[in-house]
Amino acid sequence: MSRYSTDTKVVILWFKRDLRLVDHAALWQALELCEQQQAELLLLYVLEAEYWQQADASARQWRFIADCLRDLNYQLQQKCSALNFAQGDMLQALQVLADNYQIVALCSHQETANGWTFQRDLTIKKWCAKQGVPWHEALQQPVKRAGLNRDHYAQLVQNFFQQETLPEPQQLPESRLHQGWQLPSRLDNPFIRPDSYIAGEQTQKGGRVLGLALLESFLQHREQNYLKTLAKPLAGAKFSSRLSPHIAWGSLSIREVMHATWDALPHKTYKRNLRAFNERLFWQSHFIQKLETEPDIEFLEMHPLLRDVRKWDEAARQRYQAWANGQTGFPMVDACMRCLRLRGWLPFRMRAMLVSFASYQLWLPWQKFAPYLGALFTDYEPGIHYSQIQMQSGVTGINQMRVYNPVKQSQDQDPSGEFIRKWCPELAALDESMIHQPWEFADDVLAQFDVKLGEDYPLPIVEHQQAAREAKQRLHSLRQTPEAKALKQEVFSKHGSRKRPNQRISRARKPSEAAQRKALQKAHEQAQRDKQMALF
Incomplete structure (x- = not known):
């Protein structure tokens, strides 16, 4: 004692x-x-x-x-x-x-x-x-620490989200303030690594007030364009919820966001956008559960036979540096990386493309670039981050290999080239027929627009289609062995989703009145939910 x-x-x-x-x-x-x-x-x-x-x-x-x-x-x-x-x-x-x-x-x-x-x-x-x-x-979050049976996970999630959100206490007892431990007016952090500062960065601001304002604007009107702009790097920044850092650092709870979405749904004529958003709130916990179930996936591939496939040598280091600095010679890849370095956010599709390009076309070991990406994300959530990086790198053994073609993504998600021109000003003079793959045009044609590849803007670091084919062939051959197939079932048993595609999490008709909540509220049974939430 x-x-x-x-x-x-x-x-x-x-x-x-x-x-x-x-x-x-x-x-x-x-x-x-x-x-x-x-x-x-x-x-x-x-x-x-x-x-x-x-x-x-x-x-x-x-x-x-x-x-x-x-x-x-x-x-x-x-x-x-x-x-x-x-x-x-x-x-x-x-x-x-x-x-x-x-x-x-x-x-x-x-x-x-x-x-x-x-x-x-x-x-x-x-x-x-x-x-x-x-x-x-x-x-x-609906995350279980030990002894989880994945067959029961969907019910665990359903039960968690159906519980009513706990209100803000109307009163608090005077909190004991230890001598010298008051919050300073300037919240400097003397412990941050100097190399984590990037000149000119303008990233999302935090705080519950801004989080609630974003939630309100998203549920009231921004959600109307949610699905059709979800993958687009310019429009997505406006019409995505942008709530991810608030959920990651806890200025908003994921359950209050889920409940606010449910409350908004009956008032929407077109409900597909909010239902899709609701599904993504579920997937957040699904991926966090993977890391909680197996913390080693921050460092080791989920599938044991896919470990150490990609080698880290001097050539790989050079490819990594080009990718990390937005100098690969692929305009959409470079524009996304430059945007992320300064803004701290990208839509999911563009994040996945960056990881896919580094893993397949550049054949980089994900452990070398995952922490760097994590530091760039203002909304860094390790459970989502490492689970997704393994999936996009093709090393889970239970997911399809998702290899993004950087040219196709560029043409699909930024057809006019507006996003590329913003972040790769070296190419700003090129029209939309040239800007997605400038290497396809002769030097004298590019010279008419004052662009010289290899000087003004890099030549492509790899031949992306051939590199992607070779990467897929390497992984496919490893995944098809009898031993790999047997281990795949073990990975699925531990991490695979059992949720059917059409199964939605929804509010129960009669919210659960769990004994734990009654005990927690005790003398506060008459307290109302946060007044600001009534707006939603």
Whole structure:
């Protein structure tokens, strides 16, 4: 049993990827424990130095989080509460608090992030066990940690989303503020890797207020063009929901977004767009579950026989550098990479094309470029990221090989070349018949537009059709062996979807009144849902 220098009892609520007060099960759990234990509430966020040194962390992600923290702290101040902000290390922060208070419980949401956070949580779990501090982890997504049978997963998801969203507490007890741990006015992060800053970047801003505004505008009018612009790099930036970073970092909960979508559906004449959006909310959890089931897929191919197929040598390093800097000689690939580097967002189809091109045409091992891409995404969600990268790289063994033709994608998704001209100004003078594959035209023809390949803009780094054929043949031959087919069934049993294409998640006729929610709300049974959500 640990010793404490004071008898002040505290329940610690540890904020991680859940920077909000609405639909916050861990907060309600902490409030109930404070009441039961006659303890004070201590709200905590820790800026962890080692996390921000990881290759998949970046300055743009921190800026988004900082916006969310400011919003969260403002909301807390309106309730006469406050957020404790510590820097350095979560374990050290807990030890400091244990030296000053009697910690009776630690509450947080269950986090599924990268390998570093997984190991961090194991360390915290050991500390809590040694100190005799119970750690309560509430679900933030329909993700099960151990013993999952994939045959039952669809029901798990259905049950989770049918639960009503938890309201924001009308009142909060005054939160214990540890000396010197108040949130600073300037939320600088001294731990970010210098190479994660990109000059001129203009990425999406964070905070719950902006998240709610995006949700409202999407459900009211932007959704009308959702499906027809979903893959287009220019229009998609306007008509996609753009809620992904808010869900990834928790300024909005995925369940409140799902419920808002359900509430909007009856008022829509044309419902296909919101139903498609609803399906994508489901798939988020489906992919996160893969990483939770097998954390090693951040580092190793799902299918054992497809490991170490792609070699990392000097030639591969040069191909990687050209791809990472938007200098492959394929206009759509380069435009997407340059846009991503400065804006932090692309529609899914263009993300998939970048991964496919790196994996097949350039034959790069995905482990070498996955962290770099993760750092570029403002909406970085490791469960989605690594599951999708493995799928788009063809190494799951259970998915079809999806090899994107960069020229066809260019012609289909940017037929006029407007997106390419914006991000590859070297080619701006070319008309739409030339801009998608300028290497097909003679030097003297290009010279009429002041374009010289190899000088103004790179020559293609590979012959993309031949490179794609060779890559598919290599993987196909490996996947067709008897041993590979046998292992494929094991991978499917662990990660494969059992959800039928026409099966939709929908609101139950009578929302579940789970005993856990009754207990969490207890004295707050009359509380109303967040007033802002009434708009939706």
